[in-house]
Amino acid sequence: MSRANPxxxxxxxxxxxxxxxxxxxxxxxxxxxxQIAECADVAExxxxxxxxxxxxLIEAVVEDCLAPGPVVTAIDAIPEDLGLEDTxxxxxxxxxxxxxxxxxxxxxxxxxxxxxxxxxxxxxRDYHLAVDEAMTRVLSRFDDQLTVxxxxxxxxxxxxxxxxVMPFNDHPDAAEPRQLARLVLHGIATESTEDxxx
Numbered sequence: 270m271s272r273a274n275p276x277x278x279x280x281x282x283x284x285x286x287x288x289x290x291x292x293x294x295x296x297x298x299x300x301x302x303x304q305i306a307e308c309a310d311v312a313e314x315x316x317x318x319x320x321x322x323x324x325x326l327i328e329a330v331v332e333d334c335l336a337p338g339p340v341v342t343a344i345d346a347i348p349e350d351l352g353l354e355d356t357x358x359x360x361x362x363x364x365x366x367x368x369x370x371x372x373x374x375x376x377x378x379x380x381x382x383x384x385x386x387x388x389x390x391x392x393x394r395d396y397h398l399a400v401d402e403a404m405t406r407v408l409s410r411f412d413d414q415l416t417v418x419x420x421x422x423x424x425x426x427x428x429x430x431x432x433x434v435m436p437f438n439d440h441p442d443a444a445e446p447r448q449l450a451r452l453v454l455h456g457i458a459t460e461s462t463e464d465x466x467x
Contacts, residue, residue: 282319282329285309289330290374297377298327334374337399340367344403353411357426357450360404364430365446372434400427425453 276284288309292300302323306313320326343363347356404423408415415422429449 278319281311281315285311285316285319285326286330286333289326290334293327293330294373294377300327331374331378334371335396337396337403340364340396340400341403344400344407347407349410353414354447354450354454356407356411357453358446360407360426361430361433361446361449364400364427365434368431368434397427429453 285305289300289305292304292308296304300323302313302316305316305323305326309315316323316326320329340363344360347359351359401420401423404426405419408419408422412419417425429452433449
């Protein structure tokens with residue numbers, strides 16, 4: 270019996286990417302097309318028709334993980350009635366989720382051998398440009414509350430978000446979005462602290 274609503278080629282590619290991602294996280298580059306086909310509930314031949322090779326599919330999964338679209342959408346969805354601190358906390362939470370996802374995938378890939386070809390590592394430049402533009406759009410609502418330009422504000426938020434979820438970080442509160450938002454916005458000194466240097 271034929272499928273009532275067969276998938277389009279793009280839908281099939283998307284389904285294969287979604288099925289392959291958790292397998293890569295679990296097994297690294299040692300996954301087989303048979304495992305992928307079983308997870309996606311398709312014949313192995315479907316993989317080769319959609320992507321040509323297993324390597325092409327793996328590269329598509331990595332590229333999809335690094336794509337800025339979901340991050341940009343999440344940042345653009347920040348409600349306009351939120352204050353500056355809530356907005357920065359929202360951005361930090363979105364960035365943390367993306368950094369952890371990419372780090373997990375790259376760790377799975379780097380811990381397994383790949384006999385042929387090199388490990389897929391698409392460039393990050395397009396991602397950073399798109400995300401910085403999204404952050405700039407949102408932070409421009411608070412131009413009158415910032416002591417620096419939006420490019421510097423974007424850099425500070427991104428840098429703190431990245432540093433807070435690195436493996437060497439062992440501070441219990443460092444990865445909490447609200448705590449990071451306050452640190453970015455207010456620094457480490459109280460408002461009453463005065464500079465007594467000569």
